[in-house]
Amino acid sequence: MAPQTRTVSTRTAGALHRRPRLRLALLLAAPLLWLAVLYLGSLTVLFVSAFWTTNSFTSEVVKVWSTDNFRELFTTPVYRQVILRSVGVALAVTVLCAVIAFPVAFWTARVARPRWRPLLVVAILTPLWASYLVKVYAWRLILSEGGLADWMLRPFGLSGPGYGLTAAVLTLTYLWLPYMILPVHTALEQLPANLFDASADLGARAGRTFRSVVLPMVLPSVAAGSVFTFSLSLGDYITVQIVGGKTQLIGNLVYSNIELNLPMAAALGTVPVVVIVLYLLAVRRTGALSSL
Amino acid sequence: MRLTLKAAVAVTLLLATTACGSSGSGSGASSSGLNPPDLKAPAALGATEGQVDLIAWAGYVEDGSNDPKADWVSDFEKQTGCQVHSKTAASSDEMVKLMKTGQYDAVSASGDASLRLIASGDAAPVNTDLVPNYRDIFSGLKDGAWNSVDGRMYGIPHGRGANLLMYNTAKVSPAPTSWSAVFDDASRYKGHVTAYDSPIYIADAALYLKATEPDLGIKDPYALDQKQFDAAVSLLRKQNANIGEYWSDYLKEISAFKSGDSVIGTTWQVIANLTADEGAEVKAFVPEEGSTGWSDTWMVSAKAKHPNCAYKWLDWIVSPKVNAQVAEYFGEAPANSKACELTSDKNFCTTYHASDETYWKNIAFWNTPIEQCLDGRTDVKCVPYAKWVQAWTEIKG
Numbered sequence: 001m002a003p004q005t006r007t008v009s010t011r012t013a014g015a016l017h018r019r020p021r022l023r024l025a026l027l028l029a030a031p032l033l034w035l036a037v038l039y040l041g042s043l044t045v046l047f048v049s050a051f052w053t054t055n056s057f058t059s060e061v062v063k064v065w066s067t068d069n070f071r072e073l074f075t076t077p078v079y080r081q082v083i084l085r086s087v088g089v090a091l092a093v094t095v096l097c098a099v100i101a102f103p104v105a106f107w108t109a110r111v112a113r114p115r116w117r118p119l120l121v122v123a124i125l126t127p128l129w130a131s132y133l134v135k136v137y138a139w140r141l142i143l144s145e146g147g148l149a150d151w152m153l154r155p156f157g158l159s160g161p162g163y164g165l166t167a168a169v170l171t172l173t174y175l176w177l178p179y180m181i182l183p184v185h186t187a188l189e190q191l192p193a194n195l196f197d198a199s200a201d202l203g204a205r206a207g208r209t210f211r212s213v214v215l216p217m218v219l220p221s222v223a224a225g226s227v228f229t230f231s232l233s234l235g236d237y238i239t240v241q242i243v244g245g246k247t248q249l250i251g252n253l254v255y256s257n258i259e260l261n262l263p264m265a266a267a268l269g270t271v272p273v274v275v276i277v278l279y280l281l282a283v284r285r286t287g288a289l290s291s292l
Numbered sequence: 293m294r295l296t297l298k299a300a301v302a303v304t305l306l307l308a309t310t311a312c313g314s315s316g317s318g319s320g321a322s323s324s325g326l327n328p329p330d331l332k333a334p335a336a337l338g339a340t341e342g343q344v345d346l347i348a349w350a351g352y353v354e355d356g357s358n359d360p361k362a363d364w365v366s367d368f369e370k371q372t373g374c375q376v377h378s379k380t381a382a383s384s385d386e387m388v389k390l391m392k393t394g395q396y397d398a399v400s401a402s403g404d405a406s407l408r409l410i411a412s413g414d415a416a417p418v419n420t421d422l423v424p425n426y427r428d429i430f431s432g433l434k435d436g437a438w439n440s441v442d443g444r445m446y447g448i449p450h451g452r453g454a455n456l457l458m459y460n461t462a463k464v465s466p467a468p469t470s471w472s473a474v475f476d477d478a479s480r481y482k483g484h485v486t487a488y489d490s491p492i493y494i495a496d497a498a499l500y501l502k503a504t505e506p507d508l509g510i511k512d513p514y515a516l517d518q519k520q521f522d523a524a525v526s527l528l529r530k531q532n533a534n535i536g537e538y539w540s541d542y543l544k545e546i547s548a549f550k551s552g553d554s555v556i557g558t559t560w561q562v563i564a565n566l567t568a569d570e571g572a573e574v575k576a577f578v579p580e581e582g583s584t585g586w587s588d589t590w591m592v593s594a595k596a597k598h599p600n601c602a603y604k605w606l607d608w609i610v611s612p613k614v615n616a617q618v619a620e621y622f623g624e625a626p627a628n629s630k631a632c633e634l635t636s637d638k639n640f641c642t643t644y645h646a647s648d649e650t651y652w653k654n655i656a657f658w659n660t661p662i663e664q665c666l667d668g669r670t671d672v673k674c675v676p677y678a679k680w681v682q683a684w685t686e687i688k689g
Contacts, residue, residue, distance in 0.1 A: 054678075060392070060412060078686045144551040162483065163537050163553060242544075245537040248688050259385035260681055 043273070050266035061262055069267035079253070083271055086249040089169055090233040094180075096173040097229045098222050101180040108181075109188035117189075124181050132175070136242045139171040143243055163245035171243050172233045179232070180225035187221035188214075223286045230279055234272045328441055329413035329594075337422055337600050344601035346378040347390050347399040349588065351622040352450070352609075353378035362621045364614045372608075374601035383490070383540070391415070394595035397602040400450055402586045403438030403658035404492045408677075410446050411662075415591040417444050423607045425615075428628050432649050437666060438659045439589040447589035448606045451615070451624040453644070454585040454655045455488065455496065456576040458559035458567070460549065471500040471579045473556055475527055478534040486548060486557030487531065489538035491677070491684035492658055495584050496558065497524040497531075499656060503581040512667035513584065514659040521675040521683070528687045538688070542566075549574055561644060562623020582654030588624075619644070 016023050050069055053062045073079050108120040127135065140163075142148040149160030161167050191214065199209040237251025250272055257265035346353055353376060356363030365376045379396065381387045384405035391399050391414045401409055409415035420426040426448055433439075433449035440446060459468055464481065475497065478485045487493055498513035501523055508520050516524060536554055539545035542563045548554035550572045559567075564576035590606045592599060608614055612630035619626035620635050625646040632641035645651040659666060665674040 076686075078689060081689065140547070144547075145553045146551065246532065246535050246688055248685070253685060256681070256685060259383070259389045260678065 046266050046269055046273075049263055050270055052263040054261050054263060069264050072264070073267050073271070079268070082248050082250060082253055085165075085247075086234060086251075086272075087275060089165070089172070089249060090230045092169050093172045093176060093233040094226045094229045096169070097177050097180040098226065100173070100177060101184050101225065102218075102222075105181050105184035105188055109185045110191075121182075121185065124178050124185075127174075128178055133238070135175060136171060136239050139167070139174065140243050143167045143170075163243050165244065165247050168240045168244040168247055168249075171239050172236060175239065176229040176232050179228035180222070183221040183225040184218060187218045191217060220287050223283045227280065227283055231272075231276050234275060328410045331413060331416045331594050333417040333419035334422065334599060334603075335419065337603055340372055340374050340600045340604060341598040342373055342601070343375045343377065344398070344598045344605050345396045346376060346605065347381050347387055347396050348378055349400055349402075349622070350380045350382075352400050352588075352618060353380075354618075354621065359621075362617070364608075364617050368605065368608045368614075372601065372604045374598070374604055376605070384492075388414075391593060394593065396593055397596040397598045398590055398592050398605060400588045401447065401591050402588050403436075404490075404586075404660050404677075406438050406446065406589055406591060407660035407662070409591060410441060413594055415446050416594040416596070417446050418448060418592055418606070420445050420448070422603050423448055423610070425607050425610045425612070425628060428612065428630050429610065430627060430629055430647065430649070432652050433587060433627050436587065436657065438587065438657055439591075447591035448610055449627040450588040450590055450609060451619050451622070451627050452585060452587040452652070452655075452657070453560055453562075453624040454578055454583050454651075455558050456561060456564060456583065457579050458549070458557060458564050458574050458576040460552065460555040461573045461575050463552065463555045467575070468556070469580055471496070471581050471583075472504070473579075474558070475500055475531055476504075478531055478556075481556050482534045483536045484553065484555040485531070485534045485536060486545060486554040487535060487538050488558050489540040491680040492584075493558070494521075494524050494528065494680050494683065494687075495656065495658070497527045499584055500581055501527065512659075512665075513656050514661045515665040515667040515669070515674050516661065517665070517669075517672040517674055521679075525683050525687060532687055532689065546570060546572075560623065565623060578651070578654060582656065585652075585655035585657050587657045616640075619646075 016026075049061070051065050051067065053064055053066050053068060054060060055062055104124070108117055108124070112120055143160050143163060144150075145162070147160065153159055161170070195213055196209060199213050204212065235251060237249060237255055240247050240249050240252060250268060254265045254268045257268060351362075353365060354362040355365035355376065365378075369375055379390060381390060381399075384402050387399050387401055387405050388408050390396060391401075391409055392412070399405075399409070399415075401415070406415070429449050433452065435443060435445065436449075439449065457468060457471065457473065459473070461467070463484075464473075473481075474485055474487065488496075494516075495513035498510055498516055498520065501508055501520070502510040502513060505523065508523055510516065510520050537544075537548060539548065539554075539557075542560070545554065545557075545559065545563055546567050549567045550570055559576050561576065564574060567574050590609060592602050592606070596602050609618065610628050612628050613634050615626045615628040616631035616634040619631060620637065620640055623644075625641070625644040626632065626635075629647065632646055635641060637643075641647060661674060661677045661680060663673050663676045665672065
């Protein structure tokens with residue numbers, strides 16, 4: 001038995017050694033199968049079912065090929081409006097995150113004392129350990145009538161935004177901020193100090209150094225962070241249900257259609273996919289995807 | 293890699309459709325009236341199967357795990373030997389979807405789901421002789437438009453409730469008497485009005501128009517022709533400007549009334565009680581125009597794997613003692629007339645108007661709108677539920 005087993009295994013090992021392509025194929029087969037079948041497969045099913053229709057009374061899916069769902073998607077004003085609103089929210093959240101993340105990251109990466117830096121990064125990451133729902137419900141309390149936001153703004157004669165679009169943007173910004181701070185922090189940390197010296201030697205002041213040295217080197221990281229903030233905001237429907245008042249985003253439309261009109265839900269579901277693919281293509285041009 | 297190719301084809305097609313734009317409102321499938329498949333109810337019961345799979349509203353199937361005092365499942369299991377597996381559904385639409393899987397034996401369907409289940413053949417007619425407690429069900433709940441077809445019952449009534457108008461007594465004055473408080477006069481509480489987040493809420497607007505715009509000739513808020521439907525939708529569009537938030541999760545409504553984010557809007561009796569218990573100053577009542585309401589019916593799946601246990605459950609849940617327990621726990625009027633003597637709160641049936649048939653005369657129970665007008669008109673086509681769903685999305689904007 002033993003010699004024979006050895007020959008089989010040595011022969012296999014030999015064959016694999018001689019054929020590096022076979023080795024690679026075997027190594028990649030499982031993950032590729034995963035990608036193709038589970039990931040791309042489910043996306044394909046999504047696209048294909050968007051072309052089906054439903055029986056208007058029993059809401060059973062009728063597998064008849066038709067483009068009605070997409071036609072409706074682009075001709076019904078409410079869908080267009082909701083799509084634009086969702087993209088607007090995603091962009092607003094991304095811009096807010098970038099604007100807030102930059103000074104925070106600059107402080108944690110370059111201003112704070114080096115031994116405090118890891119602790120500060122941990123502090124930024126702590127909110128990610130808490131449940132998403134707990135955080136959103138906390139914001140529901142903060143923004144409620146007479147809640148923390150109202151109480152803090154009252155001395156200035158103002159009141160909180162209440163539930164609505166603004167509340168949804170604020171809450172989403174809070175939720176996804178760490179995903180923006182982290183890449184920016186890393187980029188700022190890696191900036192060589194001698195570039196600042198060189199810039200100063202050449203007579204540039206702080207503002208000029210920031211514009212010509214820091215910003216171009218950090219921008220790809222901001223773009224990388226924006227991939228997270230943008231796509232996470234575009235797909236969210238729970239936050240807006242809890243703090244968004246009567247606001248509807250794409251996710252809410254998908255959710256409200258999924259039980260009665262699955263094909264329409266699928267058609268709506270392709271919108272964020274297409275938007276995010278376009279966004280990724282745009283971001284790729286900045287070279288940000290290599291610094292993810 | 294053929295799959296990726298397929299995806300690429302799909303994307304191309306998608307882009308092609310975008311490019312085309314196109315005209316015409318396409319909705320090919322048209323549904324006829326209510327012609328349920330001819331299904332047979334069992335003539336007699338056999339041996340129990342040892343298990344039953346239920347779909348229910350939260351609070352209908354309690355085994356003591358949520359609240360040790362609420363347990364009517366354990367005794368059922370002991371007496372019948374049927375192990376209860378229950379799945380809580382959050383909406384009528386979810387119930388319909390779950391029933392379609394064929395994995396469940398019975399469902400506690402509201403009127404906006406029941407007709408759909410009957411028409412699609414997912415629910416079977418029920419032989420009421422096999423449910424001894426059916427005798428004691430209030431007559432107002434038997435042979436309803438939402439639970440029977442041509443005098444054939446498709447389930448056993450469980451309980452009922454009205455959609456009430458709740459308001460914050462400190463912030464809303466004078467006290468409202470009419471639904472106009474949330475429709476024509478809603479601007480007084482701009483940003484603090486709430487409404488039920490479901491297409492079926494369109495019927496609430498129709499019910500208000502029935503009283504205030506007699507020219508529209510609305511007889512049944514669930515049977516609206518295009519003109520009546522458009523009037524209801526435009527009323528709701530106007531209301532939308534004053535809405536703070538819609539509610540479907542009742543904890544959300546309680547928190548909104550407690551904080552004052554909502555001060556007026558529709559509610560259920562049980563939510564009103566809970567909100568008051570939590571210290572908010574609220575009152576809930578049926579306005580002068582009457583109201584919409586819901587009545588739940590236990591239906592048996594046409595594909596039930598455990599039909600005998602399902603029938604045992606139907607009889608159990610409407611038996612006087614259990615019906616009293618579940619009605620009190622959930623906060624609704626019980627269906628069994630003998631249940632009222634067995635409630636722990638002796639005023640319970642009075643609070644919920646359980647036996648007050650004149651009260652229920654003013655309540656239009658949820659029903660599924662179909663093309664064939666439910667009020668008997670044959671000269672016009674009514675707007676089917678699928679269009680209600682779409683309109684609801686458009687109302688919310």
